[in-house]
Amino acid sequence: MVLNPVISKLSGKLVVLASSSPRRLEILRNAGLRFEVVPSWFKETLKKGLFKAPHEYAVETAKQKALEVARRMPIKHLKTPDMVIGADTIVTVDGMILEKPVDKQDAYRMLSSLSGKEHSVFTGVAIVLCHEKDDDELDYQMIDFYEETKVKFADLSQDMLWEYINSGEPMDKAGGYGIQALGGMLVEYVHGDFLNVVGFPLNHFCKQLDVIYNHCSFVNPETTESVYDRHSSPILIEQKDTSTSIPRHSSPSASPLHKVCQRRCAYKCCSSFAKVNRLSKQDAGEIKLHNSETTMLSVMRSGDGAVIDQTEPKKGDLGLICELMDGFKASKALFTASKFGLFDVLHKKPGLDAEQIAQEIKASVKGTETLLEACVSLGLLKTRDTGCPKPGFENTDEASCFLRSDSHFSLHAYIQHCNDTLWPVFAHLESAVREGTSQHGKVKSSTEICQVIILQLRFMHAMHSSAKVAATAVATAFDLSSYKTACDVGGCTGAIAYELIKIHPDLSVAVLDLPAVVEMSAPFQRQHTDKRVTFKAGDFLKDELPKADLYVLVRILHDLTDEKLHILLRRISDACTPGCGLLLSEIFLDENRSGPSRGLLQALSMSEGKQRSAAEYSRLLKGHGFITAQVKHTNSLLDAMLCTKA
Numbered sequence: 001m002v003l004n005p006v007i008s009k010l011s012g013k014l015v016v017l018a019s020s021s022p023r024r025l026e027i028l029r030n031a032g033l034r035f036e037v038v039p040s041w042f043k044e045t046l047k048k049g050l051f052k053a054p055h056e057y058a059v060e061t062a063k064q065k066a067l068e069v070a071r072r073m074p075i076k077h078l079k080t081p082d083m084v085i086g087a088d089t090i091v092t093v094d095g096m097i098l099e100k101p102v103d104k105q106d107a108y109r110m111l112s113s114l115s116g117k118e119h120s121v122f123t124g125v126a127i128v129l130c131h132e133k134d135d136d137e138l139d140y141q142m143i144d145f146y147e148e149t150k151v152k153f154a155d156l157s158q159d160m161l162w163e164y165i166n167s168g169e170p171m172d173k174a175g176g177y178g179i180q181a182l183g184g185m186l187v188e189y190v191h192g193d194f195l196n197v198v199g200f201p202l203n204h205f206c207k208q209l210d211v212i213y214n215h216c217s218f219v220n221p222e223t224t225e226s227v228y229d230r231h232s233s234p235i236l237i238e239q240k241d242t243s244t245s246i247p248r249h250s251s252p253s254a255s256p257l258h259k260v261c262q263r264r265c266a267y268k269c270c271s272s273f274a275k276v277n278r279l280s281k282q283d284a285g286e287i288k289l290h291n292s293e294t295t296m297l298s299v300m301r302s303g304d305g306a307v308i309d310q311t312e313p314k315k316g317d318l319g320l321i322c323e324l325m326d327g328f329k330a331s332k333a334l335f336t337a338s339k340f341g342l343f344d345v346l347h348k349k350p351g352l353d354a355e356q357i358a359q360e361i362k363a364s365v366k367g368t369e370t371l372l373e374a375c376v377s378l379g380l381l382k383t384r385d386t387g388c389p390k391p392g393f394e395n396t397d398e399a400s401c402f403l404r405s406d407s408h409f410s411l412h413a414y415i416q417h418c419n420d421t422l423w424p425v426f427a428h429l430e431s432a433v434r435e436g437t438s439q440h441g442k443v444k445s446s447t448e449i450c451q452v453i454i455l456q457l458r459f460m461h462a463m464h465s466s467a468k469v470a471a472t473a474v475a476t477a478f479d480l481s482s483y484k485t486a487c488d489v490g491g492c493t494g495a496i497a498y499e500l501i502k503i504h505p506d507l508s509v510a511v512l513d514l515p516a517v518v519e520m521s522a523p524f525q526r527q528h529t530d531k532r533v534t535f536k537a538g539d540f541l542k543d544e545l546p547k548a549d550l551y552v553l554v555r556i557l558h559d560l561t562d563e564k565l566h567i568l569l570r571r572i573s574d575a576c577t578p579g580c581g582l583l584l585s586e587i588f589l590d591e592n593r594s595g596p597s598r599g600l601l602q603a604l605s606m607s608e609g610k611q612r613s614a615a616e617y618s619r620l621l622k623g624h625g626f627i628t629a630q631v632k633h634t635n636s637l638l639d640a641m642l643c644t645k646a
């Protein structure tokens with residue numbers, strides 16, 4: 001029986017669900033919808049930090065999942081669907097996005113963060129309406145929305161959590177629980193659409209179908225329109241031309257480097273299934289496939305006619321290798337554009353063409369043109385139609401936020417540090433691996449005093465800029481209201497300290513760093529007048545530590561030898577009375593040390609120390625009398641852990 005008459009509008013249409021979730025299947029099937037199932041190959045690797053709100057991440061993932069299938073089907077399955085439905089469900093708690101747990105420990109981490117608290121479940125949904133064009137290109141229109149449901153968990157004991165985890169239920173579910181089965185026992189209340197928590201907001205979906213089929217006349221592939229849901233909210237319908245190589249507007253959804261690789265490979269390696277698998281994710285419109293590849297499809301027909309595509313890549317993923325091979329080119333393009341001040345020029349004068357930009361940055365027109373095109377392909381710049389034959393250029397949102405030298409979250413100085421200091425060090429990576437030593441000494445060109453000062457200042461600028469980007473995540477990771485005095489050990493320019501006092505009005509922070517650093521840190525404090533941050537020159541391995549009830553260690557421990565690390569921790573421990581806190585912030589490796597790449601790549605250029613997982617840090621600190629109270633994997637540059645002196 002079809003409960004919602006709108007569903008019947010879809011009869012006779014080829015509707016595709018770009019998801020293999022049995023729960024979504026069941027919800028839609030129970031609603032009377034006839035559809036095929038073609039699970040999306042889109043890997044859920046969007047950078048969460050690029051999204052202002054969690055639901056935007058879920059919606060973008062849903063869009064990419066649906067689009068990947070919409071683009072693949074005419075090529076691979078030789079049929080164009082009328083509608084592709086994509087969905088992505090996430091759980092958010094304390095500012096963290098929880099997806100599916102990767103292992104039991106991860107499930108435990110997720111479920112214990114939900115215990116006794118209210119959290120939100122967001123499902124982003126994308127509806128792609130497809131239109132086949134004569135030239136085999138795909139035109140489509142996109143409708144997307146999301147639904148939020150609040151769920152409160154009861155207080156859960158460790159035994160209960162492990163019993164639930166060992167049932168196996170959490171593993172394929174966002175947030176690590178399934179509300180429709182055993183997980184329902186963990187739940188105290190649900191505010192909102194229950195089915196949204198299960199995996200698909202059926203009610204909202206039907207309302208959208210109602211708008212599409214009963215209240216709109218937008219289905220015109222030749223135009224781009226905005227239509228409005230009568231009930232209130234505006235629905236933006238995007239129409240895109242997949243034949244366009246350069247994205248018209250920046251989207252955080254696709255790794256810019258990905259796009260470069262996709263384009264580069266598109267005309268070189270279409271005969272490989274594996275390559276095509278990767279390439280077809282976002283730019284399938286550019287790729288022409290051999291029909292023989294469709295023989296790799298294995299299609300299962302289920303009882304009610306749904307077709308389940310079980311295609312899996314049979315070989316390795318060449319797109320990944322291309323991405324890695326070209327990674328250094330992309331980094332260097334970013335460093336060069338940054339060094340030339342390209343993003344500053346385009347901030348002041350958006351819309352300049354290549355020739356005008358070349359003049360501004362005092363570089364050749366040919367070289368500038370090439371760099372500009374590379375930056376567009378990387379998602380750092382976008383083109384602007386000026387009405388002239390030559391396009392104008394402007395910054396993408398990412399470039400405006402992070403790459404201008406004068407923006408609040410500018411990473412300009414850190415990027416220069418990567419270019420001037422880390423890049424040469426990485427050129428010696430072979431020796432570093434062979435010898436097991438840091439190569440920093442090999443690349444220091446001069447030990448003249450002024451050179452040392454310049455290098456030191458450059459390093460401080462780099463630390464300052466990246467600390468400013470990470471500071472909010474670190475300062476807001478935990479409730480620090482019980483602490484009144486803090487000491488930021490190795491606090492450099494005070495970027496973290498100033499953020500801490502901004503978030504915690506009762507806190508004052510003493511920044512301890514080497515005398516040369518403290519001496520040179522004055523220019524970084526000019527805009528700060530707050531006397532709650534003070535600076536103390538000293539060596540944290542020898543000199544007396546300022547008295548505090550919270551010690552802060554941001555990006556310090558990973559860089560110390562075991563010997564120095566234990567000296568420092570012993571000294572901090574000695575300075576602490578029971579109840580004192582220790583706020584540690586580092587990149588925490590996954591427990592199986594398989595990621596994140598940022599941490600593992602950083603290790604390749606580290607002088608003395610090593611990268612660790614949260615559990616490893618926790619054990620280290622336990623050895624010095626600190627009990628780990630909370631761990632937070634942030635979506636920012638650094639993770640955080642709060643410990644208490646026992």
Ligand SMILES: C[S@@+](CC[C@H](N)C(=O)[O-])C[C@H]1O[C@@H](n2cnc3c(N)ncnc32)[C@H](O)[C@@H]1O
Nearest residue numbers: 463467490491492513514517539540541554555
């Ligand atoms: C990687 S930076 C981190 C700076 C800052 N905590 C941040 O995350 O932005 C390491 C800092 O530790 C300081 N440092 C290194 N050895 C030190 C020592 N023995 N005594 C005091 N400070 C030291 C350095 O000068 C530098 O500012």
